Amino acid sequence: MKMMWCWRCKCEMPMLDEEEYLRIHKLFGDCMTASQEFRQEHGLHLQIISVEEKFIPVVKEYEKITGLSGVHHNAIMHHRISLYGEACRHCGKPLRTPNAKLCAGCGQLK
Incomplete structure (x- = not known):
């Protein structure tokens, strides 16, 4: 687990x-x-x-791994380190994908 900026959640999240x-x-x-x-x-x-009840085991396992509770099961599925690129040299946020050439956060080229 590693704390990283999540573009969808707009905050640092456990990846x-x-x-x-x-x-x-x-x-x-x-x-x-x-x-x-x-x-x-x-x-x-x-x-x-309900859909939320159906995915309680996913939410509980994520909480067990990260210590963070109440994260929606769909959000958990995109909290994967390998989905993101390296950190931007200018702003430090991860690039949105491993192949990204432009930082969506600050607009700087890789």
Whole structure:
């Protein structure tokens, strides 16, 4: 885990390394399928559940890894270090992608 600027959240957020992200990604996939066995294992209601309830295991695992609670499950999925580029030499924010040539924060070329 590493604190980095998130362009979507507009603030510093805990970003996941590949090992941490793989744990979250697997849980996210399991939540998508939401099998009866998975719901029982994680204490989720067997009746129809809301989308937020469906992804509680993802949010809890992210909190366990980062210490930050209440982050939306979709936001968690883009908090992955490898999605971002190197830090801008001028403003220090990460480039939006590993292939970016221009900093979206300050407009400086790489």
